[in-house]
Amino acid sequence: MMLVGRIESLARLSMLGVVMALAWPAAAWAEAASALRVEYHQWQVGKDGVRQELSYAEKLYRQENTLWVEREVPEAAQRDHDDHHHGGLGHKHADVVGAPLWIQRDDSGNVDVKLVDRYEQRLIDIAPPYYGNVGYDGHWVETWALVDPASLSSLEPSSVADGVETYQMQRGSQHITLVWNPERRYAVSIRSRDEHGLSGRTIEAREIADPEPAPWTTLKGYKNRDYSDLLD
Known part of the structure; x- marks a missing residue:
């Protein structure tokens, strides 16, 4: 299997296999961490014995109903993009690979998902059928907190230390160790390894x-476009 695209949706959802609604008291939002740096690593050994690995990092900026997800892109890679960038919709899909994702949620739980194209100053609306194309799995809670805390409510932590809870669980052939910070409302780490040592x-x-300033406050003058424009 090719290790391409965002892996966090696979890591969050397949590790726990539970999707539930987020229901925190209002005071909890004031305590939650508002900015995180998240490192992702995935590896797999194929039938030919070749080990494939994929690693990257993203910054998550979090408010109660707003989430900004931004991939860290090395400066050299950004320069290479600029050297080959010719502008216009003709450049299409390649320009928005790894672009920041801006997700807003209303009081009814509906989400508005946009890609932020800084090169063309465009806000690209993403309809639900295309969520997977941009790395959003459609689950606000897991994206916001890296795991749904409600999925832990029926489990007993194997240890509690320094304000964080560690959980051990088995999901099929995967053994999972999850460290959760209940006060700051995010998963400190999630580690998964299959029983044969062939993937993790x-x-x-x-x-x-x-x-x-907050990145979503710097978008004045950006034009709204539809993601389908990039697929023509």
Whole structure:
């Protein structure tokens, strides 16, 4: 299997296999970490003995009903993009690979998903059928907190130390170790390894400083476009 695209949706959902609604008291939002740096790593050994690996990092900026997900792209890779960028819709899909994802949720739980194309100053609306194309799995809770805390409510932590809870669980052939920070509302780490040692995934998150200004406040003048325009 090719290790391409975003892996976090696979890591979050297949590790726990539970999707439930997020219902936190209002006070919890004030305590939740507002900015995270998340590192993803996935590996797999094929039938030919070749080990494939994929690693990358993203920044998550979180408010109660707003989430900004931005891939870290090395400066050299950005320069290479600029050297080959010719502008216009003719450049299409390649320009938005790894672009920031801006997700907003209303009081009814409906979400608005946009890709932010800084090169062309476009806000690209993503309809639900295309969520998977941009790495959003359609589950606000898991994207926001890296795991749905409700899925842990029926489990007993194997240990509690320094304010974080560690859970051990088995899902099929996968053994999972999950470290959850209940006060700051995010998964500190999720580690999964299959029983044969042929594949594994790791997610590690740490708190970082809030951006100044918040990135979604810097989009004045951006034009709205539809994702289907990129697929023509």
